Amino acid sequence: MTQSNQQPISNLHIAAFDPMPTPEAIQAQLPLSAKAEATVSQGRAALINILDHKDPRPFVVVGPCSIHDPVAGLDYARRLKALADDVSDALMIVMRVYFEKPRTTVGWKGYINDPDMDDSFKVDAGMAKAREFLLAVNELGLPAGTEALDPISPQYLGDLIAWNAIGARTTESQTHREMSSGLSTPVGFKNGTNGDLTIAINAILSASRPHSFLGINSDGRVAIVRTKGNPYGHIVLRGGDGRPNYDTVSVTLAENAMTKAKLLPNVIVDCSHANSNKNPELQPLVMADVIGQIVAGNKNITGLMIESNLIAGNQPILADRSQMTYGCSVTDGCVNWDTTEQMIREAADRLRPILANRLG
Numbered sequence: 320m321t322q323s324n325q326q327p328i329s330n331l332h333i334a335a336f337d338p339m340p341t342p343e344a345i346q347a348q349l350p351l352s353a354k355a356e357a358t359v360s361q362g363r364a365a366l367i368n369i370l371d372h373k374d375p376r377p378f379v380v381v382g383p384c385s386i387h388d389p390v391a392g393l394d395y396a397r398r399l400k401a402l403a404d405d406v407s408d409a410l411m412i413v414m415r416v417y418f419e420k421p422r423t424t425v426g427w428k429g430y431i432n433d434p435d436m437d438d439s440f441k442v443d444a445g446m447a448k449a450r451e452f453l454l455a456v457n458e459l460g461l462p463a464g465t466e467a468l469d470p471i472s473p474q475y476l477g478d479l480i481a482w483n484a485i486g487a488r489t490t491e492s493q494t495h496r497e498m499s500s501g502l503s504t505p506v507g508f509k510n511g512t513n514g515d516l517t518i519a520i521n522a523i524l525s526a527s528r529p530h531s532f533l534g535i536n537s538d539g540r541v542a543i544v545r546t547k548g549n550p551y552g553h554i555v556l557r558g559g560d561g562r563p564n565y566d567t568v569s570v571t572l573a574e575n576a577m578t579k580a581k582l583l584p585n586v587i588v589d590c591s592h593a594n595s596n597k598n599p600e601l602q603p604l605v606m607a608d609v610i611g612q613i614v615a616g617n618k619n620i621t622g623l624m625i626e627s628n629l630i631a632g633n634q635p636i637l638a639d640r641s642q643m644t645y646g647c648s649v650t651d652g653c654v655n656w657d658t659t660e661q662m663i664r665e666a667a668d669r670l671r672p673i674l675a676n677r678l679g
């Protein structure tokens with residue numbers, strides 16, 4: 320064998336390749352139960368009916384900015400399930416179960432990446448814990464929505480998800496459009512962080528088509544993934560560049576741009592992020608305005624998103640966990656539980672009298 324005196328030229332910036340259990344192995348450890356399967360199927364079917372305008376209720380993706388404490392997360396889920404049942408004649412509730420955080424620069428990247436929040440990055444444990452949490456939420460009868468950020472994660476968790484989002488930072492990414500074309504759920508594409516709608520519309524068009532790309536199969540083998548295309552892409556308005564885009568004019572511009580692209584003009588409004596200038600206290604105002612647009616006759620606003628937790632605001636991650644507040648976000652600020660309940664009950668009360676007029 321020829322000896323080379325050259326320095327290695329591959330993987331120069333890689334510290335390690337650590338083994339990761341396959342999707343099949345983690346699913347065997349935490350199998351889909353019959354109850355969870357029914358929740359996922361019914362949740363997806365309800366969302367499809369809403370996006371097809373066969374069900375007049377808007378859907379609401381509501382929950383923490385990120386899950387970091389499964390005990391507090393399930394406490395939240397139990398309260399949300401009771402509320403979801405109470406308003407189910409007017410709103411379809413999906414719990415926001417976000418495990419993967421896209422950061423503007425750096426920061427904690429979520430429960431899968433670093434479940435212990437101490438830079439130990441136990442991704443293998445994080446994936447199993449995320450699956451365990453999703454199973455528990457679905458077993459309550461509450462469907463879950465998440466951001467699909469890592470293109471491999473859906474092979475581990477996809478059977479427990481009813482709605483996926485592609486975030487503002489990745490809507491323009493070909494990898495995420497390809498992945499979305501194969502996801503088994505409706506997919507909401509956020510407008511860009513600068514407020515650009517075109518990238519979301521292009522993403523919906525791209526994801527609606529078949530793609531072939533590199534991925535893994537359930538056995539963890541590298542595979543050429545060949546997708547069929549996803550017909551249930553829709554836009555999520557989240558504001559951008561410090562300006563909101565939930566007002567009547569912005570919603571109309573989004574509807575017109577989608578119609579021009581020959582897409583169903585389904586619009587979801589994210590009450591958080593740039594739509595509330597990252598001030599969670601403004602989310603109720605955004606929601607009230609959007610519900611007002613629906614009551615006034617808008618038929619294309621088919622959903623809303625709220626960042627909500629048990630306790631309002633957010634907090635830093637502290638080394639001494641005992642000093643951290645139970646049920647308070649470690650990423651973006653959220654509205655508290657009482658405000659969430661009030662926002663949703665008020666919206667349901669305003670929608671009930673007009674829902675019959677939304678069809679047709």
Ligand SMILES: O=C[C@H](O)[C@H](O)COP(=O)(O)O
Nearest residue numbers: 384420421422423424426651
């Ligand atoms: O919703 C979450 C955040 O807005 C997103 O992850 C970006 O966060 P960052 O700007 O704090 O990194």
Ligand SMILES: C=C(OP(=O)(O)O)C(=O)O
Nearest residue numbers: 421486487488509557592
């Ligand atoms: C990161 C998020 O939103 P956006 O992509 O709109 O910034 C989010 O909803 O957690």
